[in-house]
Amino acid sequence: MKKLESIIKKGKIIALAGIASLAIGCASLKHYVEPRVGAIVPVAEKEQDYKPSLLIGGAYGFNAGKIGFETSLDYFHSSGEYIQTDSILPRFNVSYSPLKQTAKVKPYIIAGANLLSEFSAIDIPEFDVHDKVSNTTLGVEAGIGATILDRINSRLVCTWLPTSENVKNMFTLMLGYRLYLDQN
Amino acid sequence: MGVGYSSKNIKKIITISLLMFFVFISIIFTTYLGFFQQKSVSSHAIIIPNLDLDKTTNSSPEFSEGFGVGSSSSRGSSSGGGGGGSSSSHSSSNNNNLNTEKVPQNNLSFTNDSILKNLTNDKRDYIPVIVMLKDQIAEITNKNDLSKARLIINSQEDKVLSEFNKSEFLLKHKYNTINGFTGKIKKESLEELRQNPNVKAVYEDRLLNVTLMDSVPLINADDVWNLGITGNGSVVCVVDTGIDYTHSDLGACNPFNLTGNIILYSLESPHPYTDNYDYTWTITQPGFSQIAVHFLNISVEYYWDYVYIMNASNNIVQSFTGYYTDVWSVSIPGDTIKIRLVTDYSITDWGFAVDKVLNGTITFLGLQDCKKVINGYDFVNLDNDPMDDNGHGTHVSGIVAANGTLKGVAPDAKLLAIKVCDAVGGCWGSDMIAGVDWCNNKSGTYNIVATTMSIGDGGSYNRTTCPTLMDDVINTAHDLGISVTVASGNEGYSNGISYPACSPNAISVGSTTKSDIISWFTNTGSLLDVLAPGSSIYSTIPGGYDYLSGTSMATPHVAGVIALLKQYSPFISPDRIRTVLKTTGIPIYDSRNGLTFPRIDALAALRNISNVACFSNSNCGTDYSFGSQFCQSDNVYKNWVVYTCNNPGTNSSYCSDSTAPKLKEECEYGCTDGRCKIKVCNYGKCYYV
Numbered sequence: 001m002k003k004l005e006s007i008i009k010k011g012k013i014i015a016l017a018g019i020a021s022l023a024i025g026c027a028s029l030k031h032y033v034e035p036r037v038g039a040i041v042p043v044a045e046k047e048q049d050y051k052p053s054l055l056i057g058g059a060y061g062f063n064a065g066k067i068g069f070e071t072s073l074d075y076f077h078s079s080g081e082y083i084q085t086d087s088i089l090p091r092f093n094v095s096y097s098p099l100k101q102t103a104k105v106k107p108y109i110i111a112g113a114n115l116l117s118e119f120s121a122i123d124i125p126e127f128d129v130h131d132k133v134s135n136t137t138l139g140v141e142a143g144i145g146a147t148i149l150d151r152i153n154s155r156l157v158c159t160w161l162p163t164s165e166n167v168k169n170m171f172t173l174m175l176g177y178r179l180y181l182d183q184n
Numbered sequence: 185m186g187v188g189y190s191s192k193n194i195k196k197i198i199t200i201s202l203l204m205f206f207v208f209i210s211i212i213f214t215t216y217l218g219f220f221q222q223k224s225v226s227s228h229a230i231i232i233p234n235l236d237l238d239k240t241t242n243s244s245p246e247f248s249e250g251f252g253v254g255s256s257s258s259r260g261s262s263s264g265g266g267g268g269g270s271s272s273s274h275s276s277s278n279n280n281n282l283n284t285e286k287v288p289q290n291n292l293s294f295t296n297d298s299i300l301k302n303l304t305n306d307k308r309d310y311i312p313v314i315v316m317l318k319d320q321i322a323e324i325t326n327k328n329d330l331s332k333a334r335l336i337i338n339s340q341e342d343k344v345l346s347e348f349n350k351s352e353f354l355l356k357h358k359y360n361t362i363n364g365f366t367g368k369i370k371k372e373s374l375e376e377l378r379q380n381p382n383v384k385a386v387y388e389d390r391l392l393n394v395t396l397m398d399s400v401p402l403i404n405a406d407d408v409w410n411l412g413i414t415g416n417g418s419v420v421c422v423v424d425t426g427i428d429y430t431h432s433d434l435g436a437c438n439p440f441n442l443t444g445n446i447i448l449y450s451l452e453s454p455h456p457y458t459d460n461y462d463y464t465w466t467i468t469q470p471g472f473s474q475i476a477v478h479f480l481n482i483s484v485e486y487y488w489d490y491v492y493i494m495n496a497s498n499n500i501v502q503s504f505t506g507y508y509t510d511v512w513s514v515s516i517p518g519d520t521i522k523i524r525l526v527t528d529y530s531i532t533d534w535g536f537a538v539d540k541v542l543n544g545t546i547t548f549l550g551l552q553d554c555k556k557v558i559n560g561y562d563f564v565n566l567d568n569d570p571m572d573d574n575g576h577g578t579h580v581s582g583i584v585a586a587n588g589t590l591k592g593v594a595p596d597a598k599l600l601a602i603k604v605c606d607a608v609g610g611c612w613g614s615d616m617i618a619g620v621d622w623c624n625n626k627s628g629t630y631n632i633v634a635t636t637m638s639i640g641d642g643g644s645y646n647r648t649t650c651p652t653l654m655d656d657v658i659n660t661a662h663d664l665g666i667s668v669t670v671a672s673g674n675e676g677y678s679n680g681i682s683y684p685a686c687s688p689n690a691i692s693v694g695s696t697t698k699s700d701i702i703s704w705f706t707n708t709g710s711l712l713d714v715l716a717p718g719s720s721i722y723s724t725i726p727g728g729y730d731y732l733s734g735t736s737m738a739t740p741h742v743a744g745v746i747a748l749l750k751q752y753s754p755f756i757s758p759d760r761i762r763t764v765l766k767t768t769g770i771p772i773y774d775s776r777n778g779l780t781f782p783r784i785d786a787l788a789a790l791r792n793i794s795n796v797a798c799f800s801n802s803n804c805g806t807d808y809s810f811g812s813q814f815c816q817s818d819n820v821y822k823n824w825v826v827y828t829c830n831n832p833g834t835n836s837s838y839c840s841d842s843t844a845p846k847l848k849e850e851c852e853y854g855c856t857d858g859r860c861k862i863k864v865c866n867y868g869k870c871y872y873v
Contacts, residue, residue, distance in 0.1 A: 042867060050867070051704050078867070079775055081701055085866040120866045122873055127859060129873050137868030166865040 034059040034153060036176030040076050042167040053078045055172065057089070068095035068108065074172075085120040091141065107146040114139045114159060137161050143172075151178050310354065310368040312389035314614050316656060317344060317363040317382050330628050330664075334360050341365050344382050348373060356614060357563070361624035361664075362656040366614035387653050389614040390641075399583075399717035402698060403741060404787035405593045408748050411799050411833060413790065415594025417754075418747035419558070420584050421623035421635040421666075422740070423616060424577030426570040426603035427557050428726040430511075433588030434581060434599070435556030440512070444474065444544010451477075453525050453535030457484075464494070464524040469541055476515035476542040477523065482508040483534035486575060486725055489527040491536055496520040503573050503607045507727035515546045551601070556585065558630070560601030561622055563615040570601035574609055575725045577601070579732050580638050582724030583740035584747070590723060593744025593786070594751075600630065604639075611639050613653060616684070620657045620668065627664045633750035635666055636743035637684065638736030640673035640707075644680030647688075647711060654684040662689040667758040669693055669742045671735035673707040678776035680709040691762050695719060695738040696783050702774045706735050708781060714765050715772055715783040716741035745786045753793050764792045798829035798837045 038055040053076040061070030074089040093112030115138055122131040143157030153176040160169055317340055341358050345365065356367040366389060369377055378386050400406055408414075429437045451465055469475060482491055486506040493502035493513045502514045513521070525535065548569045551559050560570035572578045587595035602619040605611035616639060623635045645651070658668050672694040673682030685692035685707075692711060695703035695718025702708065703719045718738030720731050746761055756764075768789045769782020791799060831837040853861040853872045861872040 080865065081699075082862065082864045083866055087867065116868055118866045118868055120871075122864050122871060124862060124864075124873065127857070127862075129862075131871075131873060133869075133871055135866070135869040161868060164868045165870045167867040170867070 029062050029064055031062040031181040032178040034176040034178045036174045038172055038174035040170055040172045042170045050078050050080055066097040082124050083120050083122050085118050087116060087118045089114055089116050105146055105148055109144055111142045114141055137164050153178055310370055311374060313369050314366045314387040314389050315364055316384045318384045337363050344380055357618040359621040361621050361660045389612055399721055400593055402717055404785050407787040407800055408790055413748050413752050415597030415747035415751055417631055418597045418633045418750050419600060419630040420597055420743050420747055421600045421602055421632055422577055422581050423602045423604055423619040423635060423637045424580050425574035425605040426572035426577045427581045427599060427601035428572045428578040429551060429554055429557035431724050433586040433590050433724050435554045437554035439549040439551055441547045441549055444542050446540050446542050449538060449541040451538040455535050456532040457525060457527055457535045459527055459529050459532060461525055461527040464522050466522050467541060468520045470519055472519040472543040474515045474517055474545050475519060475521045476546055477513045477521055477538050478540035479511050480537045480539045482536045485531045485533050486730055492524040494522040494524055506575055506725050512546055557599045557601050562603040563618050564603055564606050570603040572726055573607040576609060578726055579723045580736060580740045583721060583737060584744045586724050593741055594747035597747040617654055617657050620661055624660050624664055627666060632666050634669055634743040634746040635661055636669045636740050638671045638739045640671055640682035640685060642675055643682050644677040645683055645686040646680050650686035651683050655687050658687045658689050662758050667691055667746050667761050669739050671739040672712055674705040674734050675707055676705050677707040681707045681711050686711050691742060693735060693739040693742050695735045696772055700772055700783060702772060708774050712781055713762060714742060714769055715781045742784055745784055748786055749789060749793060752790060756793055764789045768792045796833060796837055798839050799833045801829050
């Protein structure tokens with residue numbers, strides 16, 4: 001038990017050290033909120049076809065030099081045979097800009113975790129079946145993006161839903177506009 | 185300004201990161217508890233645009249000069265003396281700079297507003313028009329009326345045409361079974377034409393597009409074959425981009441005659457070629473008077489990559505896309521022929537190899553001796569050779585009546601190939617009318633049961649807004665007993681269908697997937713008659729096979745079923761056919777508009793028209809009616825209702841209830857409330873309800 005606690009403690013230290021080391025070299029903190037729209041395209045469907053859906057959402061985050069942290073919440077609606085679903089997708093992401101940045105374009109890569117929460121209405125008129133169900137699926141994601149003129153943010157993210165029974169992967173294409181809260 | 189590396193800021197970053205992570209976790213908790221649960225909203229599917237064929241809009245077919253006499257077929261001007269092997273003389277005017285003209289780009293839809301009234305701002309000297317004359321004859325109601333009607337119609341057309349000199353009106357087609365003609369009118373003479381007392385309406389002639397993407401068992405056509413009904417004796421007119429009649433599944437016909445001397449000549453493209461490739465090879469053989477090349481093989485990505493044959497002046501006279509072996513090009517005058525390979529930005533293939541050249545001619549002998557495609561006409565190039573230089577028409581035709589490696593819906597039906605669309609899928613309205621008119625005119629010669637058009641203008645129309653331009657020719661077909669099936673269009677509209685599918689006597693066809701779900705691209709609306717499989721349909725293309733999706737693919741399924749029904753019941757009317765297809769189809773719900781449309785079922789339709797209770801067990805069983813299946817509770821799956829057809833196919837046939845228990849596995853997901861459970865999935869989870 002002591003060994004486990006020791007490992008957890010070491011893990012915490014490593015995590016904090018990692019965040020701290022990432023922050024070293026940062027120039028300034030830039031906090032922002034970002035309303036955004038996009039499209040979500042499920043792939044690798046196993047059981048039921050879904051079309052691409054429109055997505056709206058918002059994010060809060062900040063950049064510290066080449067490193068960025070962001071938490072966000074997106075919403076989309078999807079419909080399949082007998083089922084209509086409203087989904088919300090909270091995400092937590094870390095971004096990093098490995099490439100040379102210019103004043104106009106700042107490319108970055110991004111990775112993180114999310115939790116797909118679905119609220120579905122099942123309607124089968126033939127059998128008078130009307131039901132509401134909800135479920136949550138953990139996902140991990142990675143993607144690429146770029147901020148243009150320090151304001152417009154475009155991003156393509158691939159999400160893997162390892163425990164999903166149906167959609168194993170989905171792509172999200174987003175376009176947002178950053179509103180900076182402060183600049184220390 | 186930067187904050188440097190102070191520990192204060194590092195702490196700040198760590199604090200904010202932890203705070204954000206806390207927010208993230210909080211959101212997860214609240215969502216999991218259903219805090220944000222909302223009521224369902226109606227579906228708002230993203231509409232993905234159809235394949236962009238706008239590149240077709242600045243083309244124009246050649247126009248015949250002067251009035252001439254007789255039908256359009258008498259005005260043929262063969263461009264190159266036909267082709268050998270798989271393709272022949274198909275000069276796509278899109279690709280021929282000499283014959284290209286600009287067409288207004290703003291609206292390619294036919295609307296009743298396109299009846300020409302105000303051309304003040306139009307800068308063209310000549311306006312392409314379709315002229316409809318006032319009816320002064322009795323309606324054509326049967327095939328016996330045709331010859332008499334032709335004489336009267338042609339005389340009325342000539343009467344109006346005689347009021348314009350040759351430079352005022354350049355005639356393109358005179359129709360035979362409807363009262364009208366088409367051509368180019370000098371802008372200054374347009375008003376005179378409109379005011380002519382014999383003229384009912386003048387429409388602007390515009391380009392429409394071909395509507396582009398295991399279905400035979402789905403519509404139970406194979407069950408109909410098992411009854412010996414395979415479309416034998418039925419003939420279907422395919423009004424499209426032509427048909428590759430050399431395809432092994434479409435008759436493998438080779439109606440060409442080569443005369444002259446053949447010499448060996450070796451020329452090959454790079455193998456494989458590269459993306460974004462555009463190179464022209466020139467073959468010059470001094471002393472040749474007519475020259476053609478023989479391809480040992482052509483393998484280029486279907487639809488996206490092309491091999492063009494050009495003359496010495498760089499005019500394109502023929503195009504190939506797809507896969508061919510042992511094929512001659514057209515023979516062109518002179519000693520020089522050019523081969524141009526143009527590829528797109530992705531997917532390469534082997535390329536081509538030339539092994540011979542011909543100093544001589546390749547004559548098209550006609551399709552009369554062919555087994556599958558028995559006649560046709562090319563209204564794009566104005567000759568008798570309707571070879572497909574696009575592939576769309578070949579795909580459509582394979583769905584109707586392929587009989588080889590693949591089998592179409594009516595494998596023993598014959599085809600008439602009417603080419604009205606050019607190499608890139610552009611189709612002039614005037615040519616479409618001419619195509620249907622040609623089929624009407626041939627109804628006395630062939631047992632034409634259906635004319636199928638997988639063509640649309642991209643518009644969204646209801647009953648009041650639907651253009652009337654093709655009504656006359658479709659109505660005539662209808663009166664002659666020919667069903668006209670037309671694609672509803674691929675624009676994803678749920679409140680209207682395109683033109684000419686909206687024409688009152690057309691059978692409009694939308695698309696479903698093989699899972700019997702509405703295809704995302706299909707146009708539907710209150711005018712839509714039926715649905716048929718149109719997603720990922722595997723059928724013939726020039727030299728091979730490919731998957732395509734679209735209402736274009738759904739439409740020939742219906743034409744094929746009509747060929748089957750007309751074999752069984754030759755005198756059934758188009759109205760009855762439409763009613764039968766609608767009433768016997770499997771209901772499919774369109775969540776976009778709340779409407780339900782019937783997906784065709786060949787066997788059920790046959791049973792309906794036959795007054796025979798059943799042809800097979802599947803006529804009696806529960807396969808097609810989800811609600812009639814039942815099982816017992818407690819996961820004991822027995823006592824399914826299984827009906828058996830007794831005395832199948834006879835007037836004394838009847839369905840009886842069999843009590844034979846079925847296997848447990850019949851209810852895949854278990855039993856509930858006396859019925860099998862249904863599996864329904866959202867993204868993350870599947871439910872069994």
